[in-house]
Amino acid sequence: MSEEIKKDTLSKEEAEELKRIDLSSNEKKNPRKVTITTAEGKEVVVDLKKKAKFERKAGDIVFYVFDYLFFGLFTLLCLFPFYYLFINTISDPSLVSRGEINFIPRGLTIQNYIALRNVSDLGKSVIVSITRTIIGTALMVMASAFVGFLVTKDDMWHKKFMYRALVITMYFNAGLIPWYMNMQMLGLTNNFMAYIIPGIVAPYNIILVKTYIESIPLELQESAYMDGASHWLVFRKIIWPLSKPILATIAIFGAVGNWNSFQDSLMLMQSAPDLFTLQHRLYTYLKQSTNLANIMNTGGTANVADYASNGKIVKYTISMVSIIPILCVYPFMQQYFEEGIMLGAVKG
Numbered sequence: 001m002s003e004e005i006k007k008d009t010l011s012k013e014e015a016e017e018l019k020r021i022d023l024s025s026n027e028k029k030n031p032r033k034v035t036i037t038t039a040e041g042k043e044v045v046v047d048l049k050k051k052a053k054f055e056r057k058a059g060d061i062v063f064y065v066f067d068y069l070f071f072g073l074f075t076l077l078c079l080f081p082f083y084y085l086f087i088n089t090i091s092d093p094s095l096v097s098r099g100e101i102n103f104i105p106r107g108l109t110i111q112n113y114i115a116l117r118n119v120s121d122l123g124k125s126v127i128v129s130i131t132r133t134i135i136g137t138a139l140m141v142m143a144s145a146f147v148g149f150l151v152t153k154d155d156m157w158h159k160k161f162m163y164r165a166l167v168i169t170m171y172f173n174a175g176l177i178p179w180y181m182n183m184q185m186l187g188l189t190n191n192f193m194a195y196i197i198p199g200i201v202a203p204y205n206i207i208l209v210k211t212y213i214e215s216i217p218l219e220l221q222e223s224a225y226m227d228g229a230s231h232w233l234v235f236r237k238i239i240w241p242l243s244k245p246i247l248a249t250i251a252i253f254g255a256v257g258n259w260n261s262f263q264d265s266l267m268l269m270q271s272a273p274d275l276f277t278l279q280h281r282l283y284t285y286l287k288q289s290t291n292l293a294n295i296m297n298t299g300g301t302a303n304v305a306d307y308a309s310n311g312k313i314v315k316y317t318i319s320m321v322s323i324i325p326i327l328c329v330y331p332f333m334q335q336y337f338e339e340g341i342m343l344g345a346v347k348g
Helices: 002-029 058-089 093-097 111-118 122-150 159-168 176-185 203-214 218-226 231-242 244-260 263-268 278-297 302-327 329-338
Strands: 033-037 043-047
Touching (some): 058 302, 122 231, 122 278, 159 203, 176 263, 203 244, 244 329, 302 329
């Protein structure tokens, strides 16, 4: 009798074990499904991809409708200027000059982009902007990372004074004329280094990096110091790899700022047209188009009208060309925002 009870007990345990094996094999076949244990002790298979079902009230439905409509319209308002530029650059120039292209492109052509080869000094401006963006952004990121790491060290010489002196520059500005006089005395007028040197130290970016480094577990650095590592080795082997998300963020800030900047080119490169940035060149064409439009309004000739219309098309095309490269930066940097680099960095 006892053997039959024991046999029945074993059969139940075996059945439960077989059930667990079946559940685990199902999870391996379909990773979306996981097995959870309820409060009553029952094992339930849950599909992670299925949306949770809940009862939506009338107020919730109205909220979602207005929410989607508002953000949809806002997105269209943000995208329409780019769309308007693009359809004008691929449409018939005669239709563009008459202002007939508003929503749908007509007379499709790529001659406007091909014609950019005939624009004087445009290639030099593109090279200057690309070089400035790459070098300026790289130096800014390296300086922000290293200085942000140093101001987290207690043994830094006059750490509090140095950090406060750095932060105070964010709140006080001498003004445009003193800035120009300072750049002139430093010999940075009509000099490519005027694009690079002033932007290396960025206080706001240094604060961002400092805050991020302070969130990294201190045990990682202490273990390296115990093994005899120097500050430079700790920065290069630990801090730099783990700080990629914040470094990618400030790299985007720096790249956008360097690419779109034209005020320094406008004021400091007056005698060096070969050092004009692409944005400065676009600003020059914009002024030319505006001046020619004024001449037309005061009784200009047909040649002036044709030149003005061509200048308008060139302005649209250069604007589109100047926008596209910086938009291409974001997809390559997006991965660093989503990576969980700190996951599992410290073992208990």
